[in-house]
Amino acid sequence: MGGKLQAVKADLKAKRRLSGWVLPKPESAFTPDTHWSNYDMEPVPLAHQTWTGWTFAAYWFSDLVNAGSWTQISSFVGLGMTWWEGVLATFIGGFLIAIAIVFNGIAGARLHTPFAVSSRAAFGYYLSRFAVVSRMVIAWFWFSINTYQGGIAIRICLTAIWPSFAHFKNRLPLSGGVTSSEMLCFFLFWLFQFPMILIHPRRLRPLFLIKAVTLPVVAIAMMGWCIHQAGDRASEVMRTPSTLKGLDGFFLFMTAVTSAQGIWSTMAINIGDFSRYSRKESSAMVQLIAVPGLFTITALFGAVSANMTMVIPRYGGVATFQPFDVIEKGGWLESHGGRAAAFFCSAAWALGSMTTNITANSVSSANDLASLFPKWINILRGQLFCAIVGCYAFVPWRVLSSATSFVSFMGAYSIVLSPIAAILAADFFLVKKGKYSVPDLYDFSGRYQYFHGFNLAALGALLFSIPPNLPGMVHALNSSIDIGNAKYIFCVANIFGMVVAVGAHVGISKLFPDRASLISEAIFAQDVLEGRVPGYEHLAQRDALPTISASGSDSVPATPSSLEDEEKKETA
Numbered sequence: 001m002g003g004k005l006q007a008v009k010a011d012l013k014a015k016r017r018l019s020g021w022v023l024p025k026p027e028s029a030f031t032p033d034t035h036w037s038n039y040d041m042e043p044v045p046l047a048h049q050t051w052t053g054w055t056f057a058a059y060w061f062s063d064l065v066n067a068g069s070w071t072q073i074s075s076f077v078g079l080g081m082t083w084w085e086g087v088l089a090t091f092i093g094g095f096l097i098a099i100a101i102v103f104n105g106i107a108g109a110r111l112h113t114p115f116a117v118s119s120r121a122a123f124g125y126y127l128s129r130f131a132v133v134s135r136m137v138i139a140w141f142w143f144s145i146n147t148y149q150g151g152i153a154i155r156i157c158l159t160a161i162w163p164s165f166a167h168f169k170n171r172l173p174l175s176g177g178v179t180s181s182e183m184l185c186f187f188l189f190w191l192f193q194f195p196m197i198l199i200h201p202r203r204l205r206p207l208f209l210i211k212a213v214t215l216p217v218v219a220i221a222m223m224g225w226c227i228h229q230a231g232d233r234a235s236e237v238m239r240t241p242s243t244l245k246g247l248d249g250f251f252l253f254m255t256a257v258t259s260a261q262g263i264w265s266t267m268a269i270n271i272g273d274f275s276r277y278s279r280k281e282s283s284a285m286v287q288l289i290a291v292p293g294l295f296t297i298t299a300l301f302g303a304v305s306a307n308m309t310m311v312i313p314r315y316g317g318v319a320t321f322q323p324f325d326v327i328e329k330g331g332w333l334e335s336h337g338g339r340a341a342a343f344f345c346s347a348a349w350a351l352g353s354m355t356t357n358i359t360a361n362s363v364s365s366a367n368d369l370a371s372l373f374p375k376w377i378n379i380l381r382g383q384l385f386c387a388i389v390g391c392y393a394f395v396p397w398r399v400l401s402s403a404t405s406f407v408s409f410m411g412a413y414s415i416v417l418s419p420i421a422a423i424l425a426a427d428f429f430l431v432k433k434g435k436y437s438v439p440d441l442y443d444f445s446g447r448y449q450y451f452h453g454f455n456l457a458a459l460g461a462l463l464f465s466i467p468p469n470l471p472g473m474v475h476a477l478n479s480s481i482d483i484g485n486a487k488y489i490f491c492v493a494n495i496f497g498m499v500v501a502v503g504a505h506v507g508i509s510k511l512f513p514d515r516a517s518l519i520s521e522a523i524f525a526q527d528v529l530e531g532r533v534p535g536y537e538h539l540a541q542r543d544a545l546p547t548i549s550a551s552g553s554d555s556v557p558a559t560p561s562s563l564e565d566e567e568k569k570e571t572a
Helices: 002-014 053-064 067-078 083-111 115-123 128-161 163-167 180-197 201-230 233-238 246-262 265-270 281-309 323-329 336-372 379-392 403-431 456-465 467-477 484-491 493-511 525-529 562-567
Strands: none
Touching (some): 053 201, 053 281, 067 246, 067 336, 083 246, 083 265, 083 281, 115 403, 128 180, 128 323, 128 336, 128 403, 201 323, 201 336, 246 403, 265 336, 265 403, 281 323, 323 336, 336 379, 403 467, 456 493, 467 493, 484 493
């Protein structure tokens, strides 16, 4: 015990100097000695390639059924769409983004390398950092939004237990867009969540199982309550005819499709961080059904509920697109039974926000940050950075203040992420025909150097696909700025960005091919380490791939699905 205490004291003393924060340099199977490495950036060893199709299905169940998905779908009704139009837009958007997710998921399953590493083949060693940073910042933003929504759930729980909390005095200016009670509960949820992100997800299995059981029941129950409260008008609402007419109606519908695509454009980029743990490429194909299917089911609950609130007197004829507003404005907190229901429903939504933050935002952004600064950042430090800086640097209450602002936010960030996802898929399948050299992904002077670390084909594709959407993004965030007909391009921002990015990247690559990056056969990590690839014999002499992450725990991401890996023993 005394020895451990002395070690802790020595470590704290070392942290007083900047050099004390430098991480130990691990032995890497592929990274040259001139560059720093990170265990989590290495190709996944065979022992950890355990994900199956069921794993992917369970992962998406964990991520898609949450307050954020309900809110997004319901917000379509707030824009003037019927419930079935919102569900249809969600299905189309979910299916379109699922195509990109599957393509990039197959690439990850074939290469067994993380997104931050495999993206170097498409973008070049240095331009790939733009893709990594873009995805990382959005993960921080979503972490903040989910934390704020969890805070709202905490506020309802506290009010359900102590009704006087509803009269908590506000000491913040109205212009801030948030009250004192909301800010307090935002912090309380963050406090509850903080220790959870420091625990390896494998050990959080009970939380994921509780969510898997309770949240679908809560979603169905809330939708059923809304239908019951609508009474005889429920059937009238369900038969409401479409009001989308002409060109404006079409572009409003496409705005919803773009928003539905945008919510998971982050995962279309870094799905390789998860699919690399799959031994069979076919396992990633499950996502083509799981993503739009689960997304549409969640959409059905949210859209129907929002439509029903328009005819329930308590909601003043306005579509209520947040599940927490359904509870508060619906008078649930006015009776003993209602308060009990409000507590349990809000607690379930809070748990959903927490588990989504862990799997989709905290771990993913930590991976990205660790790849950018492997000398200083490991997964644990990356999660801490996300929890502190990434959470409090944003103002999620502004984003969630209205249906228009929420949908605008969804479309705004995806104009950058969608082209990146398209370029990754196009480069792997259309330009290089799946023939990547895994060792060269780690060699900064290797075949993916391109022009000083920049693949000009990818850079050109970004320049062709992103700028045309910028005026529309500005108009969406500030409607007082007139941009003429350019706003219509933004309504199909993701489709436009993806199509243009694919065309530009493939076209430039064919016209001006970088022959050094084109090889006749793919070179995989395991083949190199087993000495089966001529020219890479020096790497075959190195140790096998590491199986322990820099934070000292098994690096296989444990979502509700990797629960099947429980029998895997952690190495010391």
